[in-house]
Amino acid sequence: KRVFPHALIIGARKAGTSALQDFLTLHPDIMAPSSEPAWFFTDSKYTRGLGYYRTLLPSVKDGQISIEKSAEYFHSPQVPERVRSFNSSMKLLLIVRDPYVRMVSDYMFMKRYPYASKCIEKKFTFEEIAYDETTGQVNTVYGGLKRSIYYIWFKEWLRFFPRKQILVVDGDEFAKKNPGIELTVVEKFLGVQPVLTEEQFFF
Ligand SMILES: Nc1ncnc2c1ncn2[C@@H]1O[C@H](COP(=O)(O)OS(=O)(=O)O)[C@@H](OP(=O)(O)O)[C@H]1O
Incomplete structure (x- = not known):
């Protein structure tokens, strides 16, 4: 059956959100949408309603949870309140990275992105x-720089969620060390059960 997410990877864009999701879905009890991120809580899809949201989510078996990653959520001011009104217990995962390196990655992404010809x-x-x-x-x-000033966006999330509901992953450490640590x-x-431990990775 399709269930609403237990947790969201909210960003930061270009900080390693895909890697975090890919590693987490190696866990037998964690499911995530297989293709593009759902992006449901941003403006483009939100008005389509929760029934539509459910169709974007993976099917799970008993005992499994689902997560969803949309790297734009963190930087979208309208999203924290929408997520809280949807589920005030939602667990939030935020991965951050050296702000300058993230900004360069963001710039390079937009430079090559075919659907934003006027950017x-x-x-x-x-x-x-x-x-x-x-x-x-x-x-x-510059938007690419503002997205690296994490506190601008983080304080918005803290208006709607207690700090203990947001886990911040250090993306630089995550990329440098055995992923099992984080x-x-x-x-x-x-x-969930500890499965993705250090011993599971050749590093
Ligand atoms: N652990 C690990 N494994 C693989 N890749 C990693 C990791 N940590 C960070 N990165 C770098 O993260 C950049 C992509 O970030 P995202 O997945 O968040 O991008 S996106 O916002 O979903 O488009 C992309 O950065 P750039 O290569 O600098 O563009 C990835 O290389």
Whole structure:
């Protein structure tokens, strides 16, 4: 049967959300949508209702939970309140990464993204967008940079969820070390059996 998610990977975009989901779905009790992220709580799909949301989610067997990853959720101001009104007990996973490295990844993604032909990244180099050459300061209105200022978005989530309901994963450590170290913490947070332990990975 299709069930609503027990937890959401809310972002941050380009911080390793896909890797986190891919590793978590190695767990026999964790299911996630197999293709594109559902993105349900953003504006484009929200008005289609919960019945539609359910169709985006995977089928689970007894004892399994489902998770959903939409890396845009973290940076979308309308999403925290929507998630809380849907399920105030929702567990939230946030992976973050060195903000500068994340921003470069975000820039490169947009530069190559075929469906945003008019985006600023297509026209300008990273340096031209990221720095204001008259002042020599960083360009804080650039969306790619704002998405790396994690506290802007995190404080919005904290208006709607207690801190203990949000697990923050250090994406740099996650990429550098045996993934089992962080995954064991995530399993505990999700309340599933410890399966993805350090011994399960060749590292
Ligand atoms: N552990 C691990 N394994 C694999 N990849 C990792 C990992 N940690 C971070 N990354 C880097 O994360 C970048 C993609 O992030 P996301 O999956 O969040 O992207 S997306 O927002 O869903 O499009 C992408 O970054 P760039 O290669 O710099 O673009 C991945 O390389």
